[in-house]
Amino acid sequence: MIYMDHAATTPVDERVVKAMLPYLSEKYGNPSSLYGLAQEARKAMEDARAKIAGLINAKPEEIIFTSGGTESDNLALKGVALASKKKHIITSSIEHHAVLKTCEWLEKHGFKVTYLPVDRYGLVKVEDVEKAITKDTALISIMHANNEIGTIEPVEEVGKIAEEHEIYFHTDAVQSVGKIPVDVEKMNINLLSISSHKIYGPKGVGALYIRRGTRIEALQHGGGHERKLRSGTENVSGIVGFGKAAEIARQEMLSETERLSKLRDRLIEGALKIENSWLNGHPTKRLPNNAHLCFKFIEGESLILELDFNGIAAGTGSACSSRSLEPSHVLTAIGLRPEETHGSLRFTLGRSNTDKDVEQVLSVLPGIVERFRAISPFKKDFREYESALLKEHHSSGVD
Numbered sequence: 001m002i003y004m005d006h007a008a009t010t011p012v013d014e015r016v017v018k019a020m021l022p023y024l025s026e027k028y029g030n031p032s033s034l035y036g037l038a039q040e041a042r043k044a045m046e047d048a049r050a051k052i053a054g055l056i057n058a059k060p061e062e063i064i065f066t067s068g069g070t071e072s073d074n075l076a077l078k079g080v081a082l083a084s085k086k087k088h089i090i091t092s093s094i095e096h097h098a099v100l101k102t103c104e105w106l107e108k109h110g111f112k113v114t115y116l117p118v119d120r121y122g123l124v125k126v127e128d129v130e131k132a133i134t135k136d137t138a139l140i141s142i143m144h145a146n147n148e149i150g151t152i153e154p155v156e157e158v159g160k161i162a163e164e165h166e167i168y169f170h171t172d173a174v175q176s177v178g179k180i181p182v183d184v185e186k187m188n189i190n191l192l193s194i195s196s197h198k199i200y201g202p203k204g205v206g207a208l209y210i211r212r213g214t215r216i217e218a219l220q221h222g223g224g225h226e227r228k229l230r231s232g233t234e235n236v237s238g239i240v241g242f243g244k245a246a247e248i249a250r251q252e253m254l255s256e257t258e259r260l261s262k263l264r265d266r267l268i269e270g271a272l273k274i275e276n277s278w279l280n281g282h283p284t285k286r287l288p289n290n291a292h293l294c295f296k297f298i299e300g301e302s303l304i305l306e307l308d309f310n311g312i313a314a315g316t317g318s319a320c321s322s323r324s325l326e327p328s329h330v331l332t333a334i335g336l337r338p339e340e341t342h343g344s345l346r347f348t349l350g351r352s353n354t355d356k357d358v359e360q361v362l363s364v365l366p367g368i369v370e371r372f373r374a375i376s377p378f379k380k381d382f383r384e385y386e387s388a389l390l391k392e393h394h395s396s397g398v399d
């Protein structure tokens with residue numbers, strides 16, 4: 001099988017599995033206990049913390065382990081909101097649901113949220129962030145790289161503005177960490193979310209970077225683990241695996257970025273030879289492994305199934321929203337019409353992918369698209385649709 005859905009999840013690297021195994025068997029101590037067996041687990045956990053900190057230029061004591069990206073986002077947003085007297089949050093309209101749904105929950109509990117629009121490439125405008133700031137703003141949360149279309153946001157500039165206004169800045173960096181450089185110092189970040197299973201580590205473990213001195217409330221109470229911010233006996237084997245995954249990502253990032261971006265560009269170039277197709281997201285400010293394409297007049301879901309039948313695993317966009325028929329909020333935010341959002345296909349490349357995989361995809365994709373178009377209900381109206389579009393553009397003066 002050719003796996004090209006690494007934005008949804010990644011296989012656990014064999015080196016990671018190997019590092020984890022002893023902590024699932026003989027090294028089972030509880031890191032909070034005092035005897036040798038427990039201290040061994042504690043040490044392994046602290047080693048992992050240092051490796052994860054190293055990947056983002058943080059200090060180990062600024063890393064809090066969580067159950068994944070979703071929990072990290074929840075802790076960052078709710079934790080800062082609850083600790084602040086201020087009641088306003090700024091975010092973007094293309095965030096992951098872990099941020100958007102948390103913001104909606106905060107709105108129900110007395111907070112005001114500004115959802116910034118994005119341009120047609122999915123970029124947040126830095127001026128918009130600054131304009132949205134009020135005396136009551138507690139937090140700015142803008143993702144580093146979008147999980148659907150791969151656009152990389154100007155987080156360093158946003159961080160600068162946040163610092164000038166003395167407002168906390170959180171970024172969901174689940175998709176960027178391990179793929180492109182992330183530096184919490186250089187980017188003026190106060191809080192940053194990471195997930196292990198997006199970087200070839202196990203599922204169910206993640207981290208929140210919290211800059212020293214940041215005022216934040218815990219959401220989960222108990223034995224006071226993780227500097228009282230996240231109680232509960234730590235997922236030691238998961239954390240060890242996460243640490244190993246971070247170490248490998250750091251060592252291999254440069255070479256892998258170069259390799260993957262070449263594959264990505266070949267895939268994009270080849271796929272765009274299919275007529276009535278286009279690339280979503282920014283042409284250059286994009287993740288090295290993301291190719292998000294739209295094919296007019298087809299259902300993305302049927303494309304996915306047919307590709308699967310051909311041994312190729314790709315995504316429609318967000319794994320979380322693909323079970324619903326609602327158009328993707330990201331594609332809607334970049335200005336696609338509902339019928340256009342449905343013909344979208346997301347290829348996200350990773351470690352196992354080779355030139356041959358890209359060739360294989362390009363050898364079957366045009367035929368599949370053509371066959372689906374031949375039977376597409378949209379196709380019948382193709383001419384009408386095109387001329388209607390043209391007329392509309394003329395009358396609205398849009399070029």
Ligand SMILES: *Cc1c(COP(=O)(O)O)cnc(C)c1O
Nearest residue numbers: 068069070096098147174175195
């Ligand atoms: C996957 C993802 C998450 C959620 O992480 P989990 O570890 O699966 O909870 C959050 N944000 C982004 C951008 C993601 O891609």
